[in-house]
Amino acid sequence: MKEEIIIAGFGGQGVLSMGKILAYSGLMDGKEVTWMPAYGPEQRGGTANVTVIVSDEKISSPILSTYDIAIILNQPSLEKFESKVKPGGILIYDGYGIINPPTRKDIGVYCIDAMDEATEMKNTKAFNMIVLGGLLKIKPMVAIESVLKGLKKTLPVRHHHLIPMNEQAIIRGGEIIRKQ
Amino acid sequence: MKEEIIIAGFGGQGVLSMGKILAYSGLMDGKEVTWMPAYGPEQRGGTANVTVIVSDEKISSPILSTYDIAIILNQPSLEKFESKVKPGGILIYDGYGIINPPTRKDIGVYCIDAMDEATEMKNTKAFNMIVLGGLLKIKPMVAIESVLKGLKKTLPVRHHHLIPMNEQAIIRGGEIIRKQ
Amino acid sequence: MEKEVLLMKGNEAIALAAIRYGVDGYFGYPITPQSEILETLTLEKPWETTGMVVLQAESEVASINMVYGGAGTGKKVMTSSSSPGMSLMQEGVSYIAGAELPCLLVNVMRGGPGLGTIQPSQADYFQSVKGGGHGDYRVITLAPNSVQEMADFVKLGFDLAFKYRNPALILSDGVIGQMMEKIVLPEQVKRRTDEEVVKQCPWAATGHTKDRKPNWITSLELSPEEMEKNNIRFQEKYKEIEKNEVLYEEIQCEDADYLIVAFGSMARIGSKAIEIAREQGIKVGLLRPITLWPFPKDIISEYADKVKGMLSLEINAGQMVEDVRLTVNGRIPVEHFGRLGGIVPDPDKVVEALKAKIIQ
Amino acid sequence: MEKEVLLMKGNEAIALAAIRYGVDGYFGYPITPQSEILETLTLEKPWETTGMVVLQAESEVASINMVYGGAGTGKKVMTSSSSPGMSLMQEGVSYIAGAELPCLLVNVMRGGPGLGTIQPSQADYFQSVKGGGHGDYRVITLAPNSVQEMADFVKLGFDLAFKYRNPALILSDGVIGQMMEKIVLPEQVKRRTDEEVVKQCPWAATGHTKDRKPNWITSLELSPEEMEKNNIRFQEKYKEIEKNEVLYEEIQCEDADYLIVAFGSMARIGSKAIEIAREQGIKVGLLRPITLWPFPKDIISEYADKVKGMLSLEINAGQMVEDVRLTVNGRIPVEHFGRLGGIVPDPDKVVEALKAKIIQ
Amino acid sequence: MTKEEIISQGTLAYKKPTLLNDTQMHYCPGCSHGVVHKLVAEVIEEMGMEDKALGISPVGCAVFIYKYIDIDWEEAAHGRAPALATAMKRLWNDRLVFTYQGDGDLACIGTGETIHALNRGENITIIFINNAIYGMTGGQMAPTTLMGMKTSTSPFGRDAKLHGYPLHITEIAATLEGTAYVSRQSVESVAAIRKAKKAIRKAFDYSMAGKGSNLVEIVSTCNSGWKMSPEKANEWMKENMFDYYPKGDLKDIGAE
Amino acid sequence: MTKEEIISQGTLAYKKPTLLNDTQMHYCPGCSHGVVHKLVAEVIEEMGMEDKALGISPVGCAVFIYKYIDIDWEEAAHGRAPALATAMKRLWNDRLVFTYQGDGDLACIGTGETIHALNRGENITIIFINNAIYGMTGGQMAPTTLMGMKTSTSPFGRDAKLHGYPLHITEIAATLEGTAYVSRQSVESVAAIRKAKKAIRKAFDYSMAGKGSNLVEIVSTCNSGWKMSPEKANEWMKENMFDYYPKGDLKDIGAE
Amino acid sequence: MAKIRGTIVVNTERCKGCNLCVVACPVHIITLQKEVNRKGYNYAQLINEEACIGCASCATVCPDGCIEVYKIKMDK
């Protein structure tokens, strides 16, 4: 198993930490993982993206030019990365802020209204987890327990009470993701 | 013809300019010349020395480890350079300030009391020229006219009236130099 | 916490490893892509735990001279920067080498020349191994290719630096510095007491006690005869290091017809490339120099008699390839492949280059 | 005054030649053994005659950045320093190369590393030709071996710098800088007017007129794709220079069995050494690279097929010898001989080394 | 009256200076840099110096200012803009030469170049954006960071014992014999912006008149680095920065 | 009473400090450096800090001070002594860490390091030999060179238009929050020497007491660079330097 | 007396939704839109056309120069 994933969106959307949770989940699952952000000032107020690889084997390059899975959270990122999904790969996007949806036919395109859902749940912090839940529904590359275990490891103890809420969000994400 | 000369003494004794006059004289005589000072802070208040080469042919290295002629104006320089005169070479020293005179037998050793003579001539600036005169007496490597021509070139016009005095000093130097 | 597998950036790993190794002082100035080293250190507050000094200097010139000052007292001190900042340090590095002091430098390279780009690069190879500063000196240069090695080479670097009283450099790049991957941190070691430092470093400026001559930390020697002696001593030391401290990794080299030589992040691309090539039936191995200086000449020279050609894979316009060529000395073809300006080549493209430049 | 033969130091020759060549600005900081360059300029007061700007900067870092600023406006600007000062300039040099600006640098080398000694040395060869700063860049490097060439290479350096919009460096040493010998100064040329500069340098920052886009002098490019394009452009330029601008001198090479390769002051020692060797019946020639970068590869390669061995003669621990070896690529033995720390070797000793290392 | 009528029949009361081109600036929303860019562009336009202005951009968030203001520019090495400016002005006496620098650039790594260019009385202007932090590299401590202020390299607040004291480089500049005009301004309100513009104009005028070197500090916000909304950042600046960095003219040889 | 009797029966009224060893100093006859060396050695002896003192020598004529005063030393890169001192003091809190620097070293190439170390309040002392010239390299202009003064790089006299103004770095130091004691002294007479010694003592005491950073400027002569006899140099200094560089304590937080 | 009417034109694609114009407007007639522009920012818009006095405060403080202000003197 080896999944090469790009997550891209605005700086404020928690793109990097979503990637981090995914990577940590992989770690908990005993997998090899790499997490490689696009870094630097051009990210300022603009787009942010991170490449996460989860694999059973040692990972060579953490930087990729094409991906198995793209998680796209804004229009500029869609424009940048749609073409870089490998044929047969997967693209998941949040409808909020996407004016022109993806058009490729040779990949699996999924839509998840995580932003709306998070607003509805009155918990914008759940946004991340909803998207992640959607991803894991379609590609169960790590067990949900591993995600929660990872959260436990990374969250400070005083935030551990938030874990059940995160679990809910993951499950909700799995429910609302839909093929375009 | 090629003469490799070291001139060494205290900083204030005009060692560098003596070398310069000699080099300029060579130039006037149509010779190849190089002038290479030992430079830097260790010269400060201490000893100064300059290597002058006058030659009919192109000169390779301006830095030497042995010399045909050494002109020595103080005790530390004598200690440093006596051994570096080539066998058969020449060492000229001013008795003033030399406590232990040179001892080598395989070179021609000459003494010139230029300091005393200059004091007597009431012209300490003539010191240089007296020594030079002594040297040219023993090794007439350049014509005295060339020295004067060189002086004319290098001295500002307002100092040209000093040239006859310098000529005198050169001649005097030739007179007082003596084999040790 | 022991032996716990963590996930962190290469930069963070360096910072945490430095604390655990008992480093005495870090002095640095922010620059992308390595600012997390200083940031992690300030967040960890080691001055409250191990007593390590952490200071944001006013510039890279100040940083390296703080390192010079600290190293001269026998303490374990380090700095980190990225390419433009490293250039500013070259005078200081030359002084440190000339004064024969141990210290650790970290360069998380970015694309140049000039302000360039903040993307990964390996274009400071020459600067690192040939001496970007003036004079004949060498810096022990370690090239980690994983977050784990970023942490491990802190100890390795300091150990070599102290063994030879010579600066050591971790030469990394934006890929290794910014990526997160698995790591097991070394255990916390106690920092040496002042008394231990005095004892271990009798050459250091720690305060002149009656039992010895005053110590002078200096690179100055106006007498050329003495200066030559110093230089001869340096050169002999460098030969010792070349003899004793070469490190490299061989990946599938035993049966190889061709060799890729690559260091740091490029060695990871290279290892992917040899997988692809072997799938295509091309028997290629990867030789990864871990020490860039001393360069693994002997092993490369051995392979020069076994393989048909070598490809030096670098994110630059061809630098290490010169050292490979100098080693191979004409026996087999040696070519370079790389991308420039911060672009990391694809493994496929490496295989293509191998075919086009070496195999054809 | 025309064609008058004068006697002066190499450093003075550079200063006077700069004024006569119509240089627009000199910015420098004192350091032995090259302070006479600035001193001669201030004594000559060219600002009252040609209008040349002469400024003692607050440091070498400031000097090189003044040069960067001035060069970006299309003016002919230069600086000079010696080894430690050159190390401090490496970031700036990398910027200038990255921004593709023409300028002239002068390094009158002294012995390192560190504060070292003020005696002559050639130990900054690597720094000069491999890039002491970060990134893949090259500096056109000229090595004068006489006071006359110190003067002549001011023009040569600027001409090449402007032809390729690339920094040029006169790499000299304490011998050539401090010695006096015969020289004929070039004739005074008129400095370009501002209008001429604007016309000749449409790329320069001279004030944005409506007929063109604003000019940006920068080495920055955050997009790796664009940065790679820049780097490829640089590399192509460097290839052009390597093709067109190689300079060297051959002395008694026609019938040579062995070759000494030496530059700058060492080439003078070398020419004496070949005299001595030929007296002893050894047929040896001298190949003097005048451009150290671009390195005279073709001619050395030719001789590699003719002679039995080469000796690279340098006042350092062996630097140019790597470029000779890279060129020869194993065909014949190539060895190094030199002294260190400011000591200039005797011609006799060179002959001995030739016999011991190459001929035996 | 409809909007369209007002537009077609009324007068244009404000428009960004045309010298500030249409390229989207890379700054974070609400960053002070943008306002100062407008002022610089306006002043150059008003002086009619579009074809004579030579700007020097720093290494810092304003590194790309050259993309936004349509004059000729040089992009300096970190901290060295005053050295570039020195040479440029000496070589081109009739040009308007100015630098635009952040606090890290000017008051930290570039301290030497700043002080010496000012003290030599180079006829240049330094526009100094003091946002008390390293914006571009992600919010590290600057020499101007306030006591107790949290940054990514002083995460527990600036502490004199560990980090020393805020540096008042503008006050130092005012003591230097080479300076002609030294002023400290800000751009959080319309009134402040007007004053800041006047200060920049005076500095540029003095540069061109050969009166000496000029420094205009703009006490600024870096909402990203400070981790506040732009609004909050302005408030915080007023409440905290102005005490450390009092506004007004520190030196004006024309006023003497 | 004969000389021998006075020696054998009387008391020793003055002797160079033993910490100043017997190595011949390389300075020109009459150079101020020598006097200050004696004072530094005397103060360290009096404090009993021979085994705790860490000195940092500059690049400048005093580069070899380590050969003369028998404590441990580091020889810094040109201008960077305060950076070395910063690290050394932070790593060895109970040591007496001081730098000894010339005006070129400290007020020119090292401006940044000087100001930042002082402003961080490093508990160090900087001994600053201001001889208004670059002695070691042969008498070039320094930032502290007086107006009109001739040097090898201002052979027609320092001219504000060409070279800018003398830099008063000690005055700047006094304005920095990190400094504890800032004083300007000289060593041309017995009285001046006594005062200078007291200032050095106070600075060293404050360093050890952790009060902050300390700077003692010694207005000095460089008779070689000035091309005067040592005597004349002292006279010239009194007549010309003291106006530019007035003597006395500029800051003393103990006195506040 | 003459009354001044004004209006503003916001370059909504250039706007970064920083809210500074909103705060600066003396008559509180600017808000940020719920919708985002292509860069993802909630851009500024005038919500009360009638009340604008054309004072240009909004435009003056806008860091990105996104606002043009027009005004006209109306004789009441």
Next chain:
Amino acid sequence: MAKIRGTIVVNTERCKGCNLCVVACPVHIITLQKEVNRKGYNYAQLINEEACIGCASCATVCPDGCIEVYKIKMDK
């Protein structure tokens, strides 16, 4: 009353003949020798043994620390 008698010992090989002690002596009893030492300097010497009051001015100003001063109180 007690009279103070003093004397000085000059390290003549260390002396650089700078003349500063000569100038500093309040009773003008030091001069430079005509002879030079091994370094070529005309070194300082006391010319009036009787007059020295042991004030140590000479020694204090000597940059090279060449002078030792001894003194003794003599009851007249």
